[in-house]
Amino acid sequence: MKRKYRVxxxxxxxxxxHLEALEDELPGVRYIKASYxxxxxxxxxxxxxxxxxxxxxxxxxxxxxxxxxxx
Amino acid sequence: MNAYWIAFITGLTTGGLGCMVVxxxxxxxxxxxxxxxxxxxxxxxHPAGKSSxxxxxxxxxxxxxxxxxxxxxxxxxxLGSVLxxxxxxxxxxxxxxxxxxxxxxxxxxxxxPIFRYFSFEPPRAVTRLIRRKSKNPGNDAFLAPVxxxxxxxxxxxxxTQAMMAVxxxxxxxxxxxLTMFFFILGTTPVFFTLVYLAMKLSSLLxxxxxxxxxxxxxxxxxxxxxxxxxxxxxxVTVENTAQATGRLWNTVFMxxxxxxxxxxESLKSDIRLEARDDGYFPSTLYAPAGDPVKLHLITNNxxxxxxxxxxxxxxxxxxxxxxxxxxxxLPVQQAGYKLHFSCSMxxxxxxxxxx
Numbered sequence: 001m002k003r004k005y006r007v008x009x010x011x012x013x014x015x016x017x018h019l020e021a022l023e024d025e026l027p028g029v030r031y032i033k034a035s036y037x038x039x040x041x042x043x044x045x046x047x048x049x050x051x052x053x054x055x056x057x058x059x060x061x062x063x064x065x066x067x068x069x070x071x
Numbered sequence: 072m073n074a075y076w077i078a079f080i081t082g083l084t085t086g087g088l089g090c091m092v093v094x095x096x097x098x099x100x101x102x103x104x105x106x107x108x109x110x111x112x113x114x115x116x117h118p119a120g121k122s123s124x125x126x127x128x129x130x131x132x133x134x135x136x137x138x139x140x141x142x143x144x145x146x147x148x149x150l151g152s153v154l155x156x157x158x159x160x161x162x163x164x165x166x167x168x169x170x171x172x173x174x175x176x177x178x179x180x181x182x183x184p185i186f187r188y189f190s191f192e193p194p195r196a197v198t199r200l201i202r203r204k205s206k207n208p209g210n211d212a213f214l215a216p217v218x219x220x221x222x223x224x225x226x227x228x229x230x231t232q233a234m235m236a237v238x239x240x241x242x243x244x245x246x247x248x249l250t251m252f253f254f255i256l257g258t259t260p261v262f263f264t265l266v267y268l269a270m271k272l273s274s275l276l277x278x279x280x281x282x283x284x285x286x287x288x289x290x291x292x293x294x295x296x297x298x299x300x301x302x303x304x305x306x307v308t309v310e311n312t313a314q315a316t317g318r319l320w321n322t323v324f325m326x327x328x329x330x331x332x333x334x335x336e337s338l339k340s341d342i343r344l345e346a347r348d349d350g351y352f353p354s355t356l357y358a359p360a361g362d363p364v365k366l367h368l369i370t371n372n373x374x375x376x377x378x379x380x381x382x383x384x385x386x387x388x389x390x391x392x393x394x395x396x397x398x399x400x401l402p403v404q405q406a407g408y409k410l411h412f413s414c415s416m417x418x419x420x421x422x423x424x425x426x
Contacts, residue, residue: 011181017198033195037187 001047003055005066010036018062026050026058041066074246075253077376078234082257085291086230090223090262128216129266133259135220140231141252143224144238148247151239158381158388158415162302169299172230172292179285197222231258233295240415298417302383310420338426343367344412346391348375351412354421360406366399366423379415388415 010016016034019041023032028049034041041064043055059066174189200218234254238247300308338359345352346368358364368380370391378391382399389397401423404410410423 012179020195020198023199036190039184039187 002042002044003052004069005041005043006069007034007039007041007059007064007066009064010034010039012036015064016041019059019064022055022058022062026055029055040069074241074376075249078237078250079253079257081230081234082254082259083261084257086234086254086258087261087265090231090258125267129263132216132220133263135217136223137220137252137255137259139221139224140255141248143235144248144251145244146247147235147238147251148241148244151242151247152244158302158383158413159386162299162383162417166296166299166303169292169296172288172295176285176289176292179282179288230291230295231255237416301411301413301417301420302381302415308420341365341367342423343369344421345369345371346373346375346377346380347371348373348377350375350377350419351414351421356421356423358401358404358410358423358425360404360408360425363403364401364423366401368397368399370394370396375419376416377414377419380412381415382410382412384411 007015007019016036019034020032023029026045028046030044030046032041032043041059045055056066171189174186177183178186178189231254234251238250241247241250297309301310338357340359340362342356342358342364344356344366356366368389368391370378370393372394373391374393378393379388380391381388382401385402387399389399391397401410404425406426408425410425411420412423413420
């Protein structure tokens with residue numbers, strides 16, 4: 001399942017790296033692509049192992065609010 | 072050997088800050104895990120060990136960077152011996168670099184979202200590789216920072232790029248290598264301190280911290296822009312504006328005409344310019360219009376970089392001896408023409424005014 005989010009809180013070049021690091025921490029994530037220039041984050045994950053709420057919560061924990069973008 | 076001191080001091084004063092913008096984020100990102108553990112205080116007993124978890128990778132990173140850039144310097148110097156970088160081209164490069172620096176400063180000040188594009192986004196594959204290596208180091212505990220340090224040659228910050236242009240201009244692999252070596256060496260203390268502080272600060276303080284860096288970058292960007300404009304011979308530079316303002320002041324308020332020569336003094340077709348340690352003297356020369364002119368460039372134990380004399384509009388560049396005289400033949404010009412000259416970095420400037 002793919003989801004695209006707007007991430008307005010990214011303020012520096014290393015911010016995407018923190019979000020992409022969730023790739024390794026959350027189970028069932030195929031990839032996370034975050035861009036500081038576009039203030040966006042794209043996730044591809046296995047919805048049987050991981051829920052969208054968990055992704056949003058994990059991002060909030062490291063300080064980023066995710067706003068869902070229409071597919 | 073003075074050029075290397077300049078490279079070192081440039082690195083010490085400005086390079087560290089500029090590099091922080093592009094590379095600081097990269098290294099703190101890769102060390103994120105160690106940083107988080109350090110801030111949380113994971114209860115490890117050895118007090119020295121906590122700091123060394125951050126210090127050691129950082130030192131390795133900076134060492135790898137130094138080595139990589141020195142090797143790059145060899146390549147650049149060799150490239151310079153094959154190509155030729157004119158003052159005008161260098162000026163354009165410097166302006167482009169300045170624009171990048173200013174854009175970055177405005178980005179850090181959050182002036183407008185569009186400035187976000189003035190940043191290098193490191194390739195995802197690279198950051199992913201480094202992130203995973205740093206989490207499961209095994210025998211590769213040192214690999215990530217070393218690899219990262221070496222890879223920084225692909226993401227040079229504005230001032231580093233300017234230094235790379237200087238390295239090319241040396242035209243010798245050895246000089247190029249030494250230039251880059253001393254410059255990166257100069258950046259190391261500042262870079263180390265800034266990154267170490269940024270890692271130790273909480274993210275809130277980090278934002279304020281970044282604003283100070285952004286301000287410094289703004290100032291540096293403007294200086295760089297000014298140098299670049301000097302090199303391309305633009306009339307719109309701080310020095311020219313200051314001179315023009317000074318003359319205006321004198322004319323309007325003092326009633327004097329500074330530009331007027333004493334009537335009995337005729338203009339010679341042999342003119343003298345001294346390159347002293349603190350700049351060119353006199354900064355304004357007068358030459359006869361309609362005649363070919365010989366410009367005598369004099370040095371007397373000068374060690375300053377103004378020995379690298381350029382006239383951008385004529386594509387003239389002469390590297391003067393420490394002590395001696397060089398002659399440049401200037402083409403015929405019309406009365407009122409101002410020939411702008413400057414050192415190769417656009418810092419020391421002056422004009423030859425034709426009458």
